[in-house]
Amino acid sequence: MTTFTHDAELIQQVVDHIENHLALQQADELSVAHLAQQVGVSPWHFQRLFKTWVGETLGNYIRGRRLSAAAQQLLHGSDSIIDIAFAVGFNSHEAFSRSFKSQYGLPPKQFRQQAPAVDLQQKPVLSQQLYQHLSEEMQRQPEIITRPELTLQGFKTRIPSPFLVEGSYCHLLENSWRQLFSHLDQLPGHVPHTMMGITISDSGRFDEPELDYMAAVAFDDAAALPSLGAGMSRYSLPQQTIARFSVASVDIDTVGKTMDYIYGYWLPDSGYQRASGDDYELFEEVMDMDFSNIKSSYVIPVSALPESS
Known part of the structure; x- marks a missing residue:
């Protein structure tokens, strides 16, 4: 054994x-x-x-x-x-x-x-x-950094809320990713070989039965934004402190277990609280739609807990 x-x-x-x-x-x-x-x-x-x-x-x-x-x-x-x-x-x-x-x-x-x-x-x-998962598939202590303001551009799709409904929804995301890869030549100037998958809640509470999922590339220079092509969407992320957790693989089970650890184990004892804003998956060293060899991270916005008097 x-x-x-x-x-x-x-x-x-x-x-x-x-x-x-x-x-x-x-x-x-x-x-x-x-x-x-x-x-x-x-x-x-x-x-x-x-x-x-x-x-x-x-x-x-x-x-x-x-x-x-x-x-x-x-x-x-x-x-x-x-x-x-x-x-x-x-x-x-x-x-x-x-x-x-x-x-x-x-x-x-x-x-x-x-x-x-x-x-x-x-x-x-x-x-x-x-x-x-905690032992072998993810970094349990995150990197805390200040992320610059970013503008995302890509393709959205509606998905059942993963925060309310159990089960896989990966098949619903594939079309957004295929659209993104097929339109990369229309998105010059984005952060190279880097992509993001973000689930967007209009209320900020993630309690809607359906949410928007966006497969996107990021631009750190608003002046470099290309025009919106057919079917494309934009989304802005402000400069913000984030906690970035490296994970070993990319699938729906990994995301769920990563969130369980972050919110159920790490956050309560971290000295941080979740700040307003969006969680997202960050994919680096992306060359094609084969995500098996990329660097993957799960990111949440955070702020330091106020010191107790």
Whole structure:
């Protein structure tokens, strides 16, 4: 058995145990010592393994999973807030409300009233597939940079919102990419060998049932913009601080798992918050429509969290 397989099995045992005991308020049941004993390793080795591969502490993971379970109950159930708090392992309304607002930006009552359709802050279950993605297929610590103002030009298509509907929509994107490649000679002056795939929400909340997906090239000089050809669209990105995560491959499963990690694991502990603006995929060293040998990144806009007084 390889080290990765062995570690993955240990982590999965721990995650399964946590999921089965989220409602318990007994601290010992989900303590480092107890969980380490469950999988037959020392507490020191367990803490090191969990933090190394998951990217956060056991306590943060458990708290995040409890709050994610609570968010689902608030949106889809009718139990009182205090009953939900106890059901997910909190021993007081105050502790639950404080933790919930810290993760979701809203107190539980307001969260239930507003019923957001898209919940990017949810902490997903750490499946073996996600664990493997974090371990082998993506850079877990991003490059934080200031991106200059860019203008995108390319082709749009309507897609079902990937934030609301599960399932593959890659076949819907192909035509936009084919159009872009076939019209590159009409787009001189763009950033060379670089393309972007961006999902655009008119509301900025990504809660529409359908969104625009744009396959585009970028221009960092507005004066160099070519005329809009038939069927082309433009979209502007302001100068902005971004977090850029390198990923090893390009497909719908990769994007979903990358977003799960960024929003569920990295962002809550990063010292940053998501800023207004757009996420996008960045493709570099692009020579043709064979995306197997390119550099791929997932990018989100960020701003530093204000220092607490």
